[in-house]
Structures are given as structure tokens and as C-alpha cells.
Amino acid sequence: MLVDTHCHLTDSKFDDDRELVIKRAKDAGVSQIIFIGDNVKSSGRAAVLAEEFGMAATAGVHPHEASKWSDEARAQVAALLDQEAVVAVGEVGLDYHYDHSPRNVQRSVFEEQLELAEEFDLPVVIHSRDADSDVASMVGASNATLVLHSFSSGDEVFQAGMDRGAYVSFSGMITFKSWSDLNSVRSVPEDRILMETDSPYLAPVPFRGKRNEPAYVVEVARRMAEIRGISFEMMSEITTRNAARCFGSRVSTRV
Ligand SMILES: [Zn+2]
Numbered sequence: 297m298l299v300d301t302h303c304h305l306t307d308s309k310f311d312d313d314r315e316l317v318i319k320r321a322k323d324a325g326v327s328q329i330i331f332i333g334d335n336v337k338s339s340g341r342a343a344v345l346a347e348e349f350g351m352a353a354t355a356g357v358h359p360h361e362a363s364k365w366s367d368e369a370r371a372q373v374a375a376l377l378d379q380e381a382v383v384a385v386g387e388v389g390l391d392y393h394y395d396h397s398p399r400n401v402q403r404s405v406f407e408e409q410l411e412l413a414e415e416f417d418l419p420v421v422i423h424s425r426d427a428d429s430d431v432a433s434m435v436g437a438s439n440a441t442l443v444l445h446s447f448s449s450g451d452e453v454f455q456a457g458m459d460r461g462a463y464v465s466f467s468g469m470i471t472f473k474s475w476s477d478l479n480s481v482r483s484v485p486e487d488r489i490l491m492e493t494d495s496p497y498l499a500p501v502p503f504r505g506k507r508n509e510p511a512y513v514v515e516v517a518r519r520m521a522e523i524r525g526i527s528f529e530m531m532s533e534i535t536t537r538n539a540a541r542c543f544g545s546r547v548s549t550r551v
Contacts (some may be wrong), residue, residue, distance in 0.1 A: 297327040298517055298532050299539035299547060300510040301465050302387075302421065302445050302492035305331045309496045309507055318349055321510035325532075328539065328547050330492075330508045332387050332421065334358035341381075344382040352546050353379075354421055355410075362397035362405040367434060370408060377416045383543040385413040386421025387445060388540045390434075393426040394405045402427075419423035419463070419542050426450050430457035443542065446494050447480060454480055463542050465490035468500030468508065471519045481523045489536050490542065491516045523524035 302320065307385030310317055321329060323486025331346050331353045339355035346353035355376035357365055376382050388409040390402050397405075413420035419441040424431040432452045435442055443461035444453065448469055457464060464484040469475055482491075491513055494498075499508035500515035521531035 297326045297536050298325055298491070298513050299330070299536050300326055300493050300495070300513040301330050301443070301490045301539050303329050303495045303510050304334070304338075304497070305345060305495070305510075306333070306338045307496050310509075317509045317511075318351075321513075324511040324514050326353065326510050326513055327536070328357060330383065330543065330547070333376070334387055335361045335364065336369050336500075339373060339376050342343070343379050343381050352383040352543060353381050354384040354517070355382050356386045356388045356409050356421070357405060358387050359389050359391040359402045359406065359423060360394060362402045364494070365408070367403040367405055369413065370412070373409070374412060374416075377412065377418060381546065382418075383546055384419045384421050384443070385416070385440075385484050386443070387410050387423050388420060389423035389425075390427035390431050391423060391425045392430075399427075399430075403430060403434070403511065404542075408521065410434065410438045410440055414438070415527060419443050422452055428452045435460060435462065443490065446492065448477070448496065461488065463488050463490050463538065465492045467494045468498045468504075468512065468516055470514055470523065471500040472504070473501075478523055481520060486534055487538060487541070489520070489535060490538055491520060499514055532534040535543050 300515040331342035333355045342353035345434040420441045436456045446467040521528045
């Protein structure tokens with residue numbers, strides 16, 4: 297059994313065959329998928345789809361959309377966090393690569409959502425790109441349960457995460473020939489490592505360049521097991537147990 301802890305199943309790229317995609321995932325042994333919200337609208341949609349398919353969802357506003365944050369958006373995200381299917385705040389964080397929202401706005405919106413995670417006692421799924429120092433200092437100051445998603449940051453974020461007992465989730469990027477950070481995949485403690493697809497993005501080898509989907513988390517598991525020098529079965533068991541501990545009973549009880 298595998299858990300895809302991060303999938304943008306609300307993306308319009310899945311509008312034509314969402315049910316089939318989920319069926320293929322189940323057939324591949326993926327027992328649970330976390331549908332990620334990245335703005336108020338997609339978070340609402342992720343919650344509805346999660347109910348419909350017996351999966352889980354997150355609610356939050358991505359740094360790309362931080363300039364759309366408002367008191368109303370905060371209230372809407374908070375209302376979603378009260379729903380049973382919603383198991384985490386996310387995806388939130390800082391992205392200084394694209395800078396779609398001003399950096400100071402990104403920081404304050406990230407801060408407010410870190411606070412929401414503490415307030416609702418939910419984990420927070422964090423996106424970090426080209427913003428290592430600020431992400432490291434902000435997560436270092438938070439008491440929320442942290443998930444560093446599709447980890448590809450440098451030592452500073454890694455160390456801040458380790459100091460805070462963060463979960464670290466790896467995506468299909470670890471299957472790319474260009475992936476050189478074997479050390480981070482090896483050094484995350486056994487009770488803190490997670491896996492994800494980040495579908496529809498970042499399809500793992502041998503599907504690179506195609507639309508990604510949750511069934512392909514099998515390829516992430518395979519490569520992760522290889523890097524850590526353990527069996528595929530053991531890797532699956534470890535990450536599935538971690539996902540249940542991190543995200544709660546909704547993720548552990550669905551088969
Ligand atoms: Zn994502």
C-alpha cells in the first residue's frame with residue numbers, strides 16, 4: 297500500500313478522466329491520495345472531490361496566489377479546515393523563483409497560514425523555491441507539524457526542518473538523472489520520510505514529460521527504496537505509516 301501525499305487532482309488536466317486516474321492509482325496499490333488546494337477555490341473543490349472519492353484534502357493559498365489573500369480568504373480556508381476530509385493546511389510557502397506575488401506579501405500570507413495550522417492543530421504542507429533563508433527562519437519559528445513537500449531545497453531548509461522534526465516528502469524529481477542530492481533522501485529519519493507525485497507536474501522516469509498521476513508514485517517508491525538501500529515493500533510500509541501519523545486517521549483507515 298502506498299500513499300500519494302501530494303496531488304493536484306483538481307487541475308483541469310484531469311477533467312476528462314479523473315475517475316479513471318483514481319482507479320488506476322488504486323489498481324497500482326495507492327490506497328490514499330491527498331488532494332492539494334492552492335487557492336480558496338481549488339481548496340473547496342479538493343474537499344468536495346476528497347469526500348466523493350473517499351480521499352483526503354488540504355486547504356490553503358499558494359505563494360503564487362498570495363496577493364489574493366484577504367480576511368475573507370482566511371475565513372474561507374478556516375471553514376474548510378473544519379471539514380473532516382481536510383487533513384492539512386497547504387499548499388503554502390514562499391516562491392522567489394517566479395515571484396508571482398510580492399515577497400513581503402508572500403511572507404505575511406505564509407505566516408498567517410502557519411498560524412492557522414497551529415490553531416487547527418493540523419500539519420502544514422510547505423512549498424519552498426529559491427527562498428531558503430526565509431523559509432528556514434519561518435519554519436524554525438513555527439510550532440506546527442511541518443511537511444516539506446517535493447523537497448529540493450538546500451541544507452539550510454533541510455537543517456531547519458530536521459531541527460523541527462519536519463516530515464520530508466520527495467517527488468518524481470528523485471528519479472531524474474539530474475537529481476544529485478542523494479544525501480537528503482538518505483538522511484531523513486525513517487519516521488519522517490514521505491512520498492508524493494505532485495501530479496500533474498514532475499512525472500517520474502519513465503513517464504517524464506507526460507502528465508503525472510498518482511499511480512506513478514510507485515516509481516518514486518522504487519527509486520527511494522534503491523537510494524536508501526531497502527526493499528520496495530519496506531519503503532512502502534514506512535512511508536504509509538508516516539503518512540498516517542502525520543495526516544491522521546482519515547489517511548490511515550482508507551483502503
Ligand atoms: Zn504542489
